[in-house]
Amino acid sequence: MKIILRxxxxxxxxxxxxxxxxxxxxxxxxxxxxxxxxxxxxxxxLRSELGLDRPFIQRYFHWVxxxxxxxxxxxxxxxxxxxxxxxxxALVSLALCMLSFAMIVLISIPLGLASYKYSGRIxxxxxxxxxxxxxxxxxxxxxxxxxxxxxxxxxxxxxxSSPGFxxxxxxxxxxxxxxxxxxxxLLRSTVVSEMNKAYVRTAISRGNDRSAVLRKHVLKNSxxxxxxxxGQTLAELVGATIVVEQVMGIPGLGRFLVSSILHRxxxxxxxxxxxxxxxxxxxxxxxxxxNSAIDPRIKLSGEGRQL
Amino acid sequence: xxxxxxxxxxxxxxxLVSCAKKDASQPSDEVxxxxxxxxxxxxxxxxxxxxxxxxxxxxFEGLVKPTPEGEIVPAVASSVEKxxxxxxxxxxxxxxxRFHDGMDVSVNDVLYSFRRxxxxxDSAAKLASLSVIxxxxxxxNRIVIRLSRPSNEFLAAVMNVYIIPQNCTDIESYPVGxxxxxxxxxxxxxxxxxxxxxxxxxxxxxTEKFVFRILESxxxxxxxxxxxxxxIVAHLSxxxxxxxxxxxxxxxxxxxxxxxxxxxxxxxxxxxxxxxxKAMCHAVDRKAVIDLAFDGYGIILGTSMFPSFAKYYVDELxxxxxxxxxxxxxxxxxxGYPNGFSMTITVPSNYTPHVNAATVIAEMLREVGINASxxxxxxxxxxxxxxxxxxxxxxxxxxxxxxxxARKLLERFGTTTGNNFTNYSNKDYDRILAQxxxxxxxxxxxxxxxxxxRNLTENAANVYIQDMADLVAVRKNVSGIVFYPLYVLDISTxxxxx
Numbered sequence: 070m071k072i073i074l075r076x077x078x079x080x081x082x083x084x085x086x087x088x089x090x091x092x093x094x095x096x097x098x099x100x101x102x103x104x105x106x107x108x109x110x111x112x113x114x115l116r117s118e119l120g121l122d123r124p125f126i127q128r129y130f131h132w133v134x135x136x137x138x139x140x141x142x143x144x145x146x147x148x149x150x151x152x153x154x155x156x157x158x159a160l161v162s163l164a165l166c167m168l169s170f171a172m173i174v175l176i177s178i179p180l181g182l183a184s185y186k187y188s189g190r191i192x193x194x195x196x197x198x199x200x201x202x203x204x205x206x207x208x209x210x211x212x213x214x215x216x217x218x219x220x221x222x223x224x225x226x227x228x229x230s231s232p233g234f235x236x237x238x239x240x241x242x243x244x245x246x247x248x249x250x251x252x253x254x255l256l257r258s259t260v261v262s263e264m265n266k267a268y269v270r271t272a273i274s275r276g277n278d279r280s281a282v283l284r285k286h287v288l289k290n291s292x293x294x295x296x297x298x299x300g301q302t303l304a305e306l307v308g309a310t311i312v313v314e315q316v317m318g319i320p321g322l323g324r325f326l327v328s329s330i331l332h333r334x335x336x337x338x339x340x341x342x343x344x345x346x347x348x349x350x351x352x353x354x355x356x357x358x359x360n361s362a363i364d365p366r367i368k369l370s371g372e373g374r375q376l
Numbered sequence: 377x378x379x380x381x382x383x384x385x386x387x388x389x390x391x392l393v394s395c396a397k398k399d400a401s402q403p404s405d406e407v408x409x410x411x412x413x414x415x416x417x418x419x420x421x422x423x424x425x426x427x428x429x430x431x432x433x434x435x436f437e438g439l440v441k442p443t444p445e446g447e448i449v450p451a452v453a454s455s456v457e458k459x460x461x462x463x464x465x466x467x468x469x470x471x472x473x474r475f476h477d478g479m480d481v482s483v484n485d486v487l488y489s490f491r492r493x494x495x496x497x498d499s500a501a502k503l504a505s506l507s508v509i510x511x512x513x514x515x516x517n518r519i520v521i522r523l524s525r526p527s528n529e530f531l532a533a534v535m536n537v538y539i540i541p542q543n544c545t546d547i548e549s550y551p552v553g554x555x556x557x558x559x560x561x562x563x564x565x566x567x568x569x570x571x572x573x574x575x576x577x578x579x580x581x582x583t584e585k586f587v588f589r590i591l592e593s594x595x596x597x598x599x600x601x602x603x604x605x606x607x608i609v610a611h612l613s614x615x616x617x618x619x620x621x622x623x624x625x626x627x628x629x630x631x632x633x634x635x636x637x638x639x640x641x642x643x644x645x646x647x648x649x650x651x652x653x654k655a656m657c658h659a660v661d662r663k664a665v666i667d668l669a670f671d672g673y674g675i676i677l678g679t680s681m682f683p684s685f686a687k688y689y690v691d692e693l694x695x696x697x698x699x700x701x702x703x704x705x706x707x708x709x710x711x712g713y714p715n716g717f718s719m720t721i722t723v724p725s726n727y728t729p730h731v732n733a734a735t736v737i738a739e740m741l742r743e744v745g746i747n748a749s750x751x752x753x754x755x756x757x758x759x760x761x762x763x764x765x766x767x768x769x770x771x772x773x774x775x776x777x778x779x780x781x782a783r784k785l786l787e788r789f790g791t792t793t794g795n796n797f798t799n800y801s802n803k804d805y806d807r808i809l810a811q812x813x814x815x816x817x818x819x820x821x822x823x824x825x826x827x828x829x830r831n832l833t834e835n836a837a838n839v840y841i842q843d844m845a846d847l848v849a850v851r852k853n854v855s856g857i858v859f860y861p862l863y864v865l866d867i868s869t870x871x872x873x874x
Contacts, residue, residue: 229600
């Protein structure tokens, strides 16, 4: 119950802030819609048609009450219902997010453990260089690079065509690479410090196999911090998708977000912000839930974790 | 365990490769075109984005339509008669013109379309240039329009009144027109599909189907050309065309038909002083701007007119102000600014060509002591602050004419004109403009328009730069692109060689 309340409050606050932000920036949605040819009379007529001549607070409450009745409004630039516009786009973005998240989890955890297990002087140097490079490359750059290598070079997908699974796969990989590198490093360092703890020494001194201890005890304890990090990552992924969607031509929420800001299309923008803030809060909650399932000592309470 | 993981990975990789499309070859009866922005409203009486008008030109027609030569010829009407006093136009409806839904076009549809645009009802945008209409009525298969005063631009306004069926309910989602191509489907922020209309009254389109792919990032557009996802992209920068393989693509050069200039807020100090404006004109080397920022593509301009409007273009105004920094300094001293001054150029950041031009211009102004700084704003802010509220000093932008008339380009510099965003105010100009707008004789009117252009140049209203080049990349096996003196892309002549 507390979680739901927190979720609602956060979303309300965020939506209010974006509403207010648009109020503060210059730019008139009506002028943007009508272009350079419109007269003041036309602009005024459209403004009252859209209800933009009403005071800010009134508009905000009108919008909020609309949201509660499932009505996200009509897009200014497309004159279509926002839910209709965004429905399929949200699915594309969600698929992209989930795909890259799955890659991060499935690749980084085994890789992190392996990098601890097979450490040696030269291997460590190589690993740390590769890791640094992966962390440093921004997704938009890998996006262009992958389009070149796998799209134009190897013809695995066609950059600029309607995106299929392969297209999404490489887009997801672009987003995942720097985060995989970060997770690997985090996991490795947590495992290293965990292995020096007393309970590990005890377990080994009692004749347990080193890798069995690693798998059975250390991994579980190390995962707590990794999962919190992954929760954060899940929230951040949406930011990365915005960029990659632009570069790789994937019609998801990110491109809509950017264009709705440029066109001052408030209803669309508000709806996307709502979806994104829901996503961010939700990923924090999921991380909490998973953590408390792994380690029952972490209680799931309202003040358990900061969002 | 390890073997399992390994084999799963291998299977996944194989799956991946097998679902990948093998090559980018396309059916010969389909051409794909990349566009840099999404379409706004598909309602022809409501669309505002230039990029939407550019493409929907193929879906909708007015009673008359433009030709690539810049003439206006009958379309949905088969003939146009103008009375001797220039006050009555009679349009005869063409036989056998059909809408894309199969219905015949009737005079009632024409009346409906005109009234919708005149009154701005049913969520249409009002067309100001139709205010000259006094009455419009049907007479058999004729439409008779009476004007309150003679107007040489009237046919150009009629060209923009696209004919739609009077009983259409949702033209926004299912646009229906009479053009050579009809709307098939649209995915927001992704694509638009048009197919050939087989019952078109005129010359049929050469290609069965066109797909417009929306790719908002400049890199994505180039990648889409290289990968074969699209065959044509217009309005490219010279940087983008340089990345394309010349064995695969032809680069066609047209002109954008717009006047790019450093537009000056003539009411702001110190720009209200004509000597300052003249100094700025002498300080900017327009050829260098084109060479540095546009790789040499572009036509130098000297006034608010471009060469594709040959009838109105005054060539000798182009070199009225030669590049001469010393003269610029002298003029500044004479105006009382021997040490120059500081100014701001406000540029819409989404228009890279304007940003690049502004950067070069600012450097040149610095040479003569004018400390110009560049302020980048987004398009919404630019429209609001610069264009509407006129709260700026100078800006770089392009001004065009969407109906092939000189009036669109020149009327905006009248003191009381609503869209005079430069605040240009000159008594002679206002007088000649009033004369020109009222003049029924085309030849005399043309002379008056030329006088207006001269007035703008002599008073250094703005620092005119160029008519920008329109670079179009076309795959080698695709042909048939025709340039218009308008911002339109006629797809009916485009085809892929078999």
